[in-house]
Amino acid sequence: xxxxxxxxxxxxxxxxxxxxxxxxxxxxxxxxxxxxxxxxxxxxxxxxxxxxxxxxxxxxxxxxxxxxxxxxxxxxxxxxxxxxxxxxxxxxxxxxxxxxxxxxxxxxxxxxxxxxxxxxxxxxxxxxxxxxxxxxxxxxxxxxxxxxxxxxxxxxxxxxxxxxxxxxxxxxxxxxxxxxxxxxxxxxxxxxxxxxxxxxxxxxxxxxxxxxxxxxxxxxxxxxxxxxxxxxxxxxxxxxxxxxxxxxxxxxxxxxxxxxxxxxxxxxxxxxxxxxxxxxxxxxx
Amino acid sequence: xxxxxxxxxxxxxxxxxxxxxxxxxxxxxxxxxxxxxxxxxxxxxxxxxxxxxxxxxxxxxxxxxxxxxxxxxxxxxxxxxxxxxxxxxxxxxxxxxxxxxxxxxxxxxxxxxxxxxxxxxxxxxxxxxxxxxxxxxxxxxxxxxxxxxxxxxxxxxxxxxxxxxxxxxxxxxxxxxxxxxxxxxxxxxxxxxxxxxxxxxxxxxxxxxxxxxxxxxxxxxxxxxxxxxxxxxxxxxxxxxxxxxxxxxxxxxxxxxxxxxxxxxxxxxxxxxxxxxxxxxxxxxxxxxxxxxxxxxxxxxxxxx
Numbered sequence: 001x002x003x004x005x006x007x008x009x010x011x012x013x014x015x016x017x018x019x020x021x022x023x024x025x026x027x028x029x030x031x032x033x034x035x036x037x038x039x040x041x042x043x044x045x046x047x048x049x050x051x052x053x054x055x056x057x058x059x060x061x062x063x064x065x066x067x068x069x070x071x072x073x074x075x076x077x078x079x080x081x082x083x084x085x086x087x088x089x090x091x092x093x094x095x096x097x098x099x100x101x102x103x104x105x106x107x108x109x110x111x112x113x114x115x116x117x118x119x120x121x122x123x124x125x126x127x128x129x130x131x132x133x134x135x136x137x138x139x140x141x142x143x144x145x146x147x148x149x150x151x152x153x154x155x156x157x158x159x160x161x162x163x164x165x166x167x168x169x170x171x172x173x174x175x176x177x178x179x180x181x182x183x184x185x186x187x188x189x190x191x192x193x194x195x196x197x198x199x200x201x202x203x204x205x206x207x208x209x210x211x212x213x214x215x216x217x218x219x220x221x222x223x224x225x226x227x228x229x230x231x232x233x234x235x236x237x238x239x240x241x242x243x244x245x246x247x248x249x250x251x252x253x254x255x256x257x258x259x260x261x262x263x264x265x266x267x268x269x270x271x272x273x274x275x276x277x278x279x280x281x282x283x284x285x
Numbered sequence: 286x287x288x289x290x291x292x293x294x295x296x297x298x299x300x301x302x303x304x305x306x307x308x309x310x311x312x313x314x315x316x317x318x319x320x321x322x323x324x325x326x327x328x329x330x331x332x333x334x335x336x337x338x339x340x341x342x343x344x345x346x347x348x349x350x351x352x353x354x355x356x357x358x359x360x361x362x363x364x365x366x367x368x369x370x371x372x373x374x375x376x377x378x379x380x381x382x383x384x385x386x387x388x389x390x391x392x393x394x395x396x397x398x399x400x401x402x403x404x405x406x407x408x409x410x411x412x413x414x415x416x417x418x419x420x421x422x423x424x425x426x427x428x429x430x431x432x433x434x435x436x437x438x439x440x441x442x443x444x445x446x447x448x449x450x451x452x453x454x455x456x457x458x459x460x461x462x463x464x465x466x467x468x469x470x471x472x473x474x475x476x477x478x479x480x481x482x483x484x485x486x487x488x489x490x491x492x493x494x495x496x497x498x499x500x501x502x503x504x505x506x507x508x509x510x511x512x513x514x515x516x517x518x519x520x521x522x523x524x525x526x527x528x529x530x531x532x533x534x535x536x537x538x539x540x541x542x543x544x545x546x547x548x549x550x551x552x553x554x555x556x557x558x559x560x561x562x563x564x565x566x567x568x569x570x571x572x573x574x575x576x577x578x579x580x581x582x583x584x585x586x587x588x589x590x
Contacts, residue, residue, distance in 0.1 A: 053391060055586065075394035088300065088386035095299050102292030103393050139389075 004029050004150060004182050005050060010058035012045050019045040020056065021206035030179040034193055035186045036276055037203035043186050046203065047154050051080055063149060076105055079143045080152035087139055089128040093121055100142055112145035132159045140168060144176050153185045165192060190273045200272060204280045218269040222258055224251045226265030234264045241278030252278035289395055293403035294411060304412060307369050308362060308419030315358055316426045323434040336440040347449035352551055358427065359420050359459050366416040366463065370408050374474050375492055377404040378482035378580060397585040401478065405577055408474045413463035420459055451550055458551035465525035465560055472569045475576030482580040525560035
């Protein structure tokens with residue numbers, strides 16, 4: 001088994017509500033997987049289960065460990081940032097580095113300093129004295145200074161300006177990622193990470209609605225932009241979703257070859273965000 | 286394990302600065318008061334006669350006088366430490382949930398057991414040790430201030446204070462009292478930790494309400510007072526102190542001579558053997574352990590989203 005993460009029939013209930021509903025998937029080493037879903041879809045709950053922060057039903061294994069029962073061992077090989085900025089406000093930057101150095105065997109203080117030197121975060125500052133963006137920079141610097149096999153990023157760039165977000169992802173690829181490491185990202189700004197993902201998973205209402213390699217998407221999904229009679233004929237092929245763009249119809253197809261659609265209009269591979277809408281809204285319709 | 290525990294305890298010092306700020310402030314206030322006190326005593330015309338008189342009393346009498354002054358300073362610190370421990374243990378697992386930093390603390394390879402243990406150690410061992418350090422420094426500061434004052438007045442400070450003061454014995458007794466009280470009252474600390482980890486808001490209310498209401502309910506419905514005794518008698522009676530009868534004669538007469546002749550030092554009011562042999566101590570530690578275990582489970586299983 002080469003899977004870094006293996007989930008089989010994972011379910012997390014809160015009373016009657018199934019926040020995560022019978023989800024199964026594998027994540028292999030060296031992949032960058034995007035977990036995409038609307039608010040309340042169960043993304044954060046699923047990540048929490050992966051990180052051993054919450055108990056769940058079903059079989060869940062991360063690096064061969066049971067996340068909830070072997071959390072300490074797991075945390076030595078995982079680093080993660082949660083969606084809310086959660087660094088304690090009273091701590092000084094230098095104290096935070098001291099603490100990480102003492103408790104984390106894979107934390108490199110030199111690396112963290114190197115990363116922080118690129119920012120305007122000074123070691124003598126307290127977290128409460130930093131701007132929101134600086135707190136995130138600090139958190140990301142600490143997280144990426146950990147030599148972890150799995151990096152989990154839950155909305156890592158929330159509240160950051162676009163320049164920093166671009167830099168962050170560029171650095172993540174250049175300095176951090178290699179074939180030994182695996183990254184799992186959730187974000188609302190899908191278009192920013194679209195190009196760096198190798199795999200994508202969609203989650204909606206606790207269920208996994210798509211789990212695919214990015215490379216396989218052009219084969220499986222196609223978007224047709226057309227109008228009038230062509231649109232009418234294309235509808236016979238059962239598009240999973242239809243929307244209007246500037247007076248034209250955009251139809252999304254699943255499992256229909258491009259040859260079948262070639263005469264009807266302009267064809268292209270749907271962007272992740274559009275595909276997500278098509279899968280989720282299409283299923284609801 | 287040791288390194289992690291050390292880092293966790295250091296974290297408590299960063300987060301709860303009152304652990305060391307409180308004793309420092311109290312020490313400074315007492316030192317300042319001893320200066321102003323001596324200045325105002327100096328206004329009395331009998332002060333030089335009194336110093337002369339002190340030089341002539343027996344060494345035991347001088348030792349007792351110094352011990353009583355040390356004890357007064359100590360009691361102020363001990364009361365502050367008690368209040369500090371209550372607020373610290375009630376806040377220790379609540380603050381990290383309130384500011385949501387618990388998600389960060391749980392993202393590092395540290396178990397909930399290690400984290401909660403660090404907080405228990407701070408409440409039961411670290412606060413008494415820090416308090417003890419501050420007591421010693423304050424004793425020395427006040428002693429130096431008094432010595433300077435005596436020297437200005439022409440008194441022999443070495444003879445009057447330092448030679449007579451049973452420092453080592455008194456300090457040993459004070460350290461034993463601080464640690465002994467913390468261990469004796471450990472069930473309360475365990476309870477406070479549990480409430481701190483469980484409470485959604487206002488841990489103080491949730492912590493003290495049952496302590497007051499449950500014994501009342503027990504008394505009115507069952508007619509018994511088991512819980513009330515367990516709570517209130519425990520707070521008042523620590524077996525580390527000799528019986529009240531033994532203690533009372535130390536203070537039965539405010540004549541310094543009779544006090545001195547009874548030959549009481551602070552060590553002699555303690556009974557460490559009885560303390561360590563007391564089932565109440567060990568039963569209390571077990572109760573503390575149960576509450577702490579519950580606090581660990583609450584931190585582990587509670588979902589903070």
